[in-house]
Amino acid sequence: MYKEPVFLDPVFQERIWGGSRLQTLFDYQIPTHLTGEAWVISAHENGPSVVRNGALKGKKLSDVWREHPNLFGRNASDDEFPLLVKILDANDNLSVQVHPDDQYAQKVVGKPCGKTECWYILDCDEDAEIIIGHKARSQMEFQEMVKNGEWQNLLQTMKVQKGDFIYVPSGTLHAIGKGIVILETQQSSDITYRVYDYDRTDRHGAKRxxxxxxALTCTMYPHQDFLCEKLREKKGNLTSTRLVEETYFTVYHWLLKGKMEASLAAGFLMVSVIEGAGEFGSEDCKMTLKKGDNFIVPATIKDYCISGEMEMIVSHTSNAAIGLK
Structure with a gap:
């Protein structure tokens, strides 16, 4: 039985809009000053994370998922690791884009799932904003406004600040704005349909x-805002805020000041330390935690404790169950 958390090293992705704040904020050893994404918990074929500790050290998470189903409390027949956690540094505006739902991804693209996602704002410049949704009343009106380049009339913007949370279901037109760092929890999909990219070019002078x-087929008409009802619970030294609970994932913000005890009744947890430092402990191990750490609590650890002064983003699939003591 595997009795320690599975720590993962991120996979970095260079992007035209990337920067260097992943190093500044999290001390990650980024490859270039255009590093836009750290795939911190990923089994996706385009960037699987690598285990950095224990008997599984050096293995890709995708291989661990396939070879050790007991760690995830799953059936061996489950094909794909369901979720992907990223940290994004938007040093410039991301393209205006949309993601397909599961049905479209499976029937049209031949991929196992679409992409519903959510964002927790880790840091941002003053007056930073995102694009979330559009103002067209129909697909025809949307198409006409795109054709005519009526972006200011079409796109719906929203100012954000550190600590904000945004739920982005498939079919939602969206873009992360310049000067924002987010932690994104999403389905394990890399399908993106760009609608507008500000007519910018890459290093070779080519437009993306x-x-x-x-995009026209996948976008929701008219746009519908989805407001998540946050549920805050105080358990001793832990303040747990459920940010969203939906079909694909449940995501929490944990604020810990001291020591907490918890149990894992089913499934597995994914944890990202976004501030502070502390320690993870179970019957068989003790491991230090620091800002920028990302790990999985496997199904083989039933009882554990976490101590320290930390903020964490914690997520799980619908078949997992957490008990806070």
């Missing part, structure tokens, strides 16, 4: 590809 036909 747009995907208007797919």
């Amino acid at each position: 590809e747009l995907h208007l036909e797919h």
Whole structure:
């Protein structure tokens, strides 16, 4: 039985809009000053995280998922690791884009799932804003406004600040704005359809590809705002705020000041330390925690404790169950 958390090293992705704040904020050893994404808990084929501790050290998370189903409390027949956690540094505006739902991804793209996601704002510049949704009343009106470049009339913007949470279901037109660092929890999908990219070019002078036909089909008409009802619970030294609970994932913000005890009745947890430091302890191990650490609490650890002064983003799938003591 595997009795320690599975710590993961991130996989970095260079992006035209990336920067260097992943190093500044989390002391990550980024490869370039255009590092846009750290895939911190990922089994996706385009960037699987690597285990950095224990008997599984050096293995890709995708291989661990396939070879050790008991660690996740799952059936061996489950094909894909369901979720992906990223930290994004938007040193410039991301493209205006949309993601497909499961049905479209499976039937049209031949991929196992679409992409519903959510964002926790880790840091941002003053007056930073995101694009979330559009103002068109129909697909025809949307198409006409895109054709005419009426971006200011079409796009719905919202100012954000550190600690904000945004739920972005598939079909939602969206973009992360310049000067924002987010932690994103999403389905394990890498399907993105760009609608608008500010006519910018890459280092070779080429514009990035747009995907208007797919985007027109996948976008929600009219846009619908989804407001998540946050549920805050105080348990001793832990303040747990459930940010969202939906079909694909449940996400919490944990604020710990001292020591907490918890149990894992089913499934597994994914944990990202976003501030502070502390220690993880179970019957068989003790491990230090620091800002920037990302790990999985496997199904084989039933009881554990975490101590320290920390903020964490914690997520799990619908078949997991946490008990706070």
